[in-house]
Amino acid sequence: MTAMDSSxxxxxxxxxxLRAGLPPVHVLGRVVTVSRKEITGKSDGRRHAVLSGLLSDGTATVRFTWWDPPAEGVDRGTVLRAVNAQVREFRERPELSFGWSTRIQPASDLELPALRADDLPLRGVADLHPPAEGFRLEVRVVxxxxxxVTVGQERRVVHSGRLADGTGSIPFxxxxxxxxxxxNTVRIVGGYVRSFRGAPEVTLDERSHLEGIAPDLVPPTPAPATPRLSLGxxxxxxxxxxxxxxxxxxALGSPSGVVHLCPTCGRVLQEGICRHHGALExxxxxxxxxxxxxxxxVATVNLSRNLAEKLAGRTLDQFxxxxxxxxDPSLNEQQLRQQxxxxxLRVRGRARVDEFGLALYPSACDEVTVPPDPAVDLLAARLTERVG
Ligand SMILES: [Zn+2]
Incomplete structure (x- = not known):
């Protein structure tokens, strides 16, 4: 890189x-991503190295292409000052092109623009996708x-959790x-979005600025839509x-009714015996x-104590x-079956498929009184005959 007077x-x-059609510009930004490739020049038939990637100054992220870059390349995270860069347009978005007439030198973090919250567009957390940057959030800390965590040789403390607004929630x-x-309700500028385990996540660092705001500036978060599916x-x-x-x-499956749990591992005892801890109380x-x-x-629904008590209308103590x-435990079971x-039922919760088929582990279970389906009604009539 050539040193130059930054004034x-x-x-x-x-x-x-940046707008397409501007004369050559002077920009400053951090290299967010960069990759190197070799292409054959159309005019001279020679191989040329090209770096391309994303540059960000916190107000926006744009693509850049750097023709004939220094042999040592450039590291991600480097802050660059580029004078006489060309602005091009690709798919209606401005891009930067660094050519032979562009002077590039490293710069420091401190030279990056100070972010003013009012300059940045307010975004909803549900609309954030990597590598978004240059936005303002007004959120509630969930x-x-x-x-x-260990970063290289270093142990660092990180704070993580979820942020929410009227559009949804996002990890940070x-x-x-x-x-x-x-x-807490806060206004955030200077955060950026990256992908973590395939999902967007807001990252905050030294350049992020947070300030408390009035709670009523952050609308309540809608409950996430739970997919309603058929069992099949x-x-x-x-x-x-x-x-x-x-x-x-x-049908009622087994175990239904009073069970006894191993006090050590919580497994249901089979005839007073835990598979791992033997015979015990x-x-x-x-x-x-x-x-x-x-x-x-068909699904097997496994109700834990709270939901079982609610559905049966009786407490464990009553059982x-x-x-x-x-x-005689079969009397309790018989009563439950008849009941x-x-x-x-309408059941909400986690579902998985194992060797016995579809199993549900509900967090909620309610009786439905609206008749939804004639086929199910017919089935109900047949079952009631059989039970009664
Ligand atoms: Zn046990």
Missing amino acids: GELPEVRLKD DVMERT TSWIDFRLKPG ELESRGGGPEVEVGGLVV GVPDLRIRLHLDDGTG LDRLKRQP LVGRR
């Missing part, structure tokens, strides 16, 4: 102000936690402790982290396992009490 005659132009990682607390469709998808299904209870708990059918498929009076088979 060149051309004034600096912010990347957000949660935040501190963890230590901050390399600086901004002392964020859940529920859900099974062919292999389950999902949060789904909603409906159907009819066609278990802790009483309640489970209901149902088979749900919607005409397209235990009955067992004390009539020490539940034929009922139409």
